[in-house]
Amino acid sequence: MNNMIKSPMVRLINAEGEQAGIVSIEDANRLAHDAGLDLVEVAPNADPPVCRVMDYGKYKYQQAKKAQEGKKKQAQTQVKEMKFRPKIADHDFNFKMRKVLTFLEEHNRVKVSVQFRGREIAYKDSGRQLLERVAQEAEDLAVVVAMPKMEGRFMTMVLAPR
Structure with a gap:
């Protein structure tokens, strides 16, 4: 200079x-x-x-x-996690589902987990059905990035905003 x-x-x-x-x-x-x-x-x-x-x-x-x-343009996306249990009541499911939808509206990824305790692990189908129900209810706001899979005592799935 x-x-x-x-x-x-x-x-x-x-x-x-x-x-x-x-x-x-x-x-x-x-x-x-x-x-x-x-x-x-x-x-x-x-x-x-x-x-x-x-x-x-x-x-x-x-x-x-x-x-x-x-x-600023590099929007910081975070991965939020919501844990469910296989035998969750309808009201609790709806409450947690509203929170999942809020996370997706804020453009965050959501890791949805189903935690199995004790002998519940023998009934993995109920966990998979629960995760499919979550994916179905969030389909207008989200796309499934990682399909449901077992990780120890948790079955997880990842949703990303559309």
């Missing part, structure tokens, strides 16, 4: 973005100083290096703002 550029000749781009040709570094610095702007080396590996007349503070501000916008 400005007096830190070592090359004797540079390809200059003026403040309007037009090429001013190949000029000496002294002329480029003088042009930038007369305009009240900075001389910034944008392509140091080119032959000759490319320099641009610009307001460096404004340029850095715009770059930071672009980076911040990029971060």
